[in-house]
Amino acid sequence: MTRQTRIGLFAVSAAGLAALLLWAVAGLPDFGHYRGPYGKVLNSVAVGERHATNVVAAVTFDYRGFDTLGEEFILFASVMGVALLLRHERGERERLTTRIHSDAVRLGGAGFAAGLLALGLYVVAHGYLTPGGGFQGGVVLASAFALVYLAGDYRSYRALAPIPAIDFAEGAGAGGYAVVGVVSLLLGSAFLHNFGPLGTTGTLASAGSIPFLNIASALEVSAAFLLLFTEFLEELAVTPGDG
Amino acid sequence: MSYLPYALAVWIFAVGLYGVVTSRNLIHLVVSLTVAQSSTYVLLLSIGYVNRGTAPIFADVPKGTRAVDPVVQALTLTDVVVSVTVASLLLALALQAQKRTGKTDPDEVAAMHG
Amino acid sequence: MIPLQAAIMGLVAAGALAVVLTRDLVRLTMASSFYALLLVVLFLVFQAPDVALSELVVGAVGFPLVIVVAIVLQRGG
Numbered sequence: 001m002t003r004q005t006r007i008g009l010f011a012v013s014a015a016g017l018a019a020l021l022l023w024a025v026a027g028l029p030d031f032g033h034y035r036g037p038y039g040k041v042l043n044s045v046a047v048g049e050r051h052a053t054n055v056v057a058a059v060t061f062d063y064r065g066f067d068t069l070g071e072e073f074i075l076f077a078s079v080m081g082v083a084l085l086l087r088h089e090r091g092e093r094e095r096l097t098t099r100i101h102s103d104a105v106r107l108g109g110a111g112f113a114a115g116l117l118a119l120g121l122y123v124v125a126h127g128y129l130t131p132g133g134g135f136q137g138g139v140v141l142a143s144a145f146a147l148v149y150l151a152g153d154y155r156s157y158r159a160l161a162p163i164p165a166i167d168f169a170e171g172a173g174a175g176g177y178a179v180v181g182v183v184s185l186l187l188g189s190a191f192l193h194n195f196g197p198l199g200t201t202g203t204l205a206s207a208g209s210i211p212f213l214n215i216a217s218a219l220e221v222s223a224a225f226l227l228l229f230t231e232f233l234e235e236l237a238v239t240p241g242d243g
Numbered sequence: 244m245s246y247l248p249y250a251l252a253v254w255i256f257a258v259g260l261y262g263v264v265t266s267r268n269l270i271h272l273v274v275s276l277t278v279a280q281s282s283t284y285v286l287l288l289s290i291g292y293v294n295r296g297t298a299p300i301f302a303d304v305p306k307g308t309r310a311v312d313p314v315v316q317a318l319t320l321t322d323v324v325v326s327v328t329v330a331s332l333l334l335a336l337a338l339q340a341q342k343r344t345g346k347t348d349p350d351e352v353a354a355m356h357g
Numbered sequence: 358m359i360p361l362q363a364a365i366m367g368l369v370a371a372g373a374l375a376v377v378l379t380r381d382l383v384r385l386t387m388a389s390s391f392y393a394l395l396l397v398v399l400f401l402v403f404q405a406p407d408v409a410l411s412e413l414v415v416g417a418v419g420f421p422l423v424i425v426v427a428i429v430l431q432r433g434g
Binding site for chain 2: 358362363366369370373374376378380382389392396399400403404405406407408410411412415419420423424427428430431
């Protein structure tokens, strides 16, 4: 099938698909007139039941905690796939040796990396009080480490984030989430049911087991992104004898 | 007018699919796939929207305030982070395919013979 | 629907088309980051700050880094 034939066939079938999809979404409630009872019920009871003011975090880590476990394992599996694909052919390689020579970039990067680390920890810790959480804060933490590579050199980045430590952190995060769920089983209730003292609404010491799940997912997401960056950057290393 | 966000989601999906079909570079193909995936985020969030509703965070507003649906937001936010990882897996596959065949055009890579 | 939402939706529609029609790879990275920024504003206007935070960090840091390294590797390292 030539390219022209393929594009022509695509145009016809895309028009049909678009017509079907538009007819399907025309049956939804009007924009702004959300009907479903689940969201309204959660908005009114979540703060009282779980003492967490961020209802989205309560839904992610408590009411729909099992879906988040599945998402974490998707993350784990795809990063493992990247590591499998890119790791096997490496023999003796020199590391990347380019260094940034501009003092302004190095100074700015050093300052901002520390600030980003603090911001990431803040976003993770206050995930169940204000917008934030393990997923968002985990990526901010990973970008703090990546900034060390971007504004400095590769050796500093590898010294800060060695691959065995990242592997362990990622496994600990994914396993930690499941372990918290099993602890709930051992305490006599359902898997991933909330346990622990509920505390005062609006402070860091609240919401039962949501802080633990928050920290576990932040650990896993940040380690997964660091592993991703490291695997891709390692490919840029030079084999001795080239160039 | 009230179906505009849903039509936007269908448009973004169609545009992303067009990018996948007419792509001449494997990396451009993966980015177009990401665009097609973002249409699902728009559709989910626009289903949960409530007129004159605020964000479902009750840290500083009283508890009875009208708020949008939190469940679709929970689904979307984990999806956003995970889909980037899956897209990187696709990029790693594209790099391996290019290493094996030496070509970057999806049409030519597909024409491998055993 | 308020006019702000309608305006941002129009920009997002144009942005998606712009990303798909860009052929040069380095410009594609920039276009993809800008499209992620437009999506962040859309999510904020739909009253979803958590989703906007996720999309912001992922679209500004996570995805462009991976694409740039992939581009360099594709051109031969």
